[in-house]
Amino acid sequence: xxxxxxxxxxxxxxxxxxxxxxxxxxxxxxxxxxxxxxxxxxxxxxxxxxxxxxxxxxxxxxxxxxxxxxxxxxxxxxxxxxxxxxxxxxxxxxxxxxxxxxxxxxxxxxxxx
Amino acid sequence: xxxxxxxxxxxxxxxxxxxxxxxxxxxxxxxxxxxxxxxxxxxxxxxxxxxxxxxxxxxxxxxxxxxxxxxxxxxxxxxxxxxxxxxxxxxxxxxxxxxxxxxxxxxxxxx
Numbered sequence: 001x002x003x004x005x006x007x008x009x010x011x012x013x014x015x016x017x018x019x020x021x022x023x024x025x026x027x028x029x030x031x032x033x034x035x036x037x038x039x040x041x042x043x044x045x046x047x048x049x050x051x052x053x054x055x056x057x058x059x060x061x062x063x064x065x066x067x068x069x070x071x072x073x074x075x076x077x078x079x080x081x082x083x084x085x086x087x088x089x090x091x092x093x094x095x096x097x098x099x100x101x102x103x104x105x106x107x108x109x110x111x112x113x
Numbered sequence: 114x115x116x117x118x119x120x121x122x123x124x125x126x127x128x129x130x131x132x133x134x135x136x137x138x139x140x141x142x143x144x145x146x147x148x149x150x151x152x153x154x155x156x157x158x159x160x161x162x163x164x165x166x167x168x169x170x171x172x173x174x175x176x177x178x179x180x181x182x183x184x185x186x187x188x189x190x191x192x193x194x195x196x197x198x199x200x201x202x203x204x205x206x207x208x209x210x211x212x213x214x215x216x217x218x219x220x221x222x223x224x
Contacts, residue, residue, distance in 0.1 A: 004156075031209045033211060035214075037154070042214050042215065042216060043151070043157060043200075043214040044214070045211045045212070045213060045214075048209045048211050049209075050209045055209040056209065056211065089154055091156050091157070093156075093157075093212075095209075097207065097209065098206075098207055099145055099162070099164075099206045099207065101147060101149075101159040101162055102159070102212055103159060104156035104157045104158070104159075105156050106155050106156045107154065107155070107156050109154075
């Protein structure tokens with residue numbers, strides 16, 4: 001069964017550094033999402049992306065965040081200057097845009113020191 | 114998106130059916146009910162979804178009341194591996210519409 005894959009599984013970075021989290025969505029999906037989950041808290045929506053542009057973003061998704069689909073397969077989340085509070089699991093998801101479910105990857109654990 | 118209410122935690126004996134309730138009294142006609150689960154810190158895993166009819170797949174059954182204000186997810190023979198947080202989510206159909214996760218129900222399956 002096709003699945004969403006995310007790399008790396010764990011990323012450690014120093015405060016102020018830039019990080020790029022990578023995702024390969026399911027190949028025929030058209031809608032892409034990033035979520036995050038701070039340890040012990042809810043899964044929170046960050047951004048949705050369709051047709052090479054952001055469809056919707058939450059208030060968490062400020063100017064420090066950006067998303068890109070650089071080629072036909074990858075979908076990336078960039079955090080420009082990481083803060084301690086960016087430490088979380090980051091999940092990528094993709095969907096076909098109808099009533100079919102979103103499918104999630106197993107996440108990247110980002111640790112900012 | 115309509116809000117959902119779930120009990121924070123439930124227990125179930127291994128081999129028995131787990132019935133997880135969800136209230137979504139403000140659901141509107143074009144909103145579907147989705148169930149996901151999250152095991153440890155893995156990505157949310159899709160289980161089942163429905164609009165108004167009951168649904169069944171290899172993982173679970175979804176029973177939606179006639180007025181659509183509540184639903185029940187049934188795991189017919191729970192195993193230890195079903196221990197997880199279960200999320201009931203109401204989502205407008207189509208397009209890029211996101212899923213909004215609440216706190217879910219923490220299901221503990223015990224021997």
